[in-house]
Amino acid sequence: MHQMWRYYKQYRESLQPIMEELNADWMKVHVAGEIAPDGDVELAEGAHESFVLPTCQKCGGILKTDVVFFGDNIPRDVYDLCADKLEDCTGLLVLGSSLTVMSGYRFAWYAKLEGKPVFIVNIGPTRADSFADMKVSAPVTEVVTKM
Numbered sequence: 307m308h309q310m311w312r313y314y315k316q317y318r319e320s321l322q323p324i325m326e327e328l329n330a331d332w333m334k335v336h337v338a339g340e341i342a343p344d345g346d347v348e349l350a351e352g353a354h355e356s357f358v359l360p361t362c363q364k365c366g367g368i369l370k371t372d373v374v375f376f377g378d379n380i381p382r383d384v385y386d387l388c389a390d391k392l393e394d395c396t397g398l399l400v401l402g403s404s405l406t407v408m409s410g411y412r413f414a415w416y417a418k419l420e421g422k423p424v425f426i427v428n429i430g431p432t433r434a435d436s437f438a439d440m441k442v443s444a445p446v447t448e449v450v451t452k453m
Contacts (some may be wrong), residue, residue, distance in 0.1 A: 314364050315372075321360050322346040341429075341445070380409045381389040392416055397439075402446040405433040413437075 312350050325439040336353040341380050342363070362369055392398070405411040405426075414434040418452055423439040426432055427449045435441055 314362065314380070316363055321369075324360045325358075328360060332357055349417055358436065371386075374407075374409050376407055378409075388413060389416075392422075393418075395422065397425065400424065400426040400428070400432070400438075401450070403432065404428065404430065 307333070326364055336356075341347055360369065361367060364413060375451050379385075392413055395417075398414060400410075403410050405414055414426075416436075417424050417438050418434075424432060424434060424437065426438045426441045427442075427444065427446050429443065429445055432438070
């Protein structure tokens with residue numbers, strides 16, 4: 307995760323115990339139900355309002371996860387690295403993504419254009435299902451732990 311006004315790397319693993327401590331009873335009270343294909347869980351109206359978010363351990367500021375959000379672009383250095391790896395690979399394995407946005411979908415499409423097999427593991431449908439060589443509809447953890 308990184309602080310929104312300046313970059314400081316803080317790992318999720320270090321934040322998990324803090325979130326659990328700040329929200330000791332929250333999961334028991336608010337989470338009941340199955341995980342949706344996109345990884346979400348249905349919450350009661352307003353349940354999120356009582357969840358306490360951790361702050362930056364360095365400055366106390368707001369944290370932003372280090373992921374590409376809908377509408378954002380992949381950082382150029384990350385894109386270049388992925389493109390290089392895609393050139394060198396023999397196939398592409400997609401884990402837990404609907405590939406809805408172009409930032410992820412383009413790599414599956416490029417792999418297919420290059421004649422490389424595309425394998426997908428995701429709970430629900432993906433944008434690349436029509437050209438994937440294999441699709442397993444299951445939670446990623448169930449599949450990966452058996453590999």
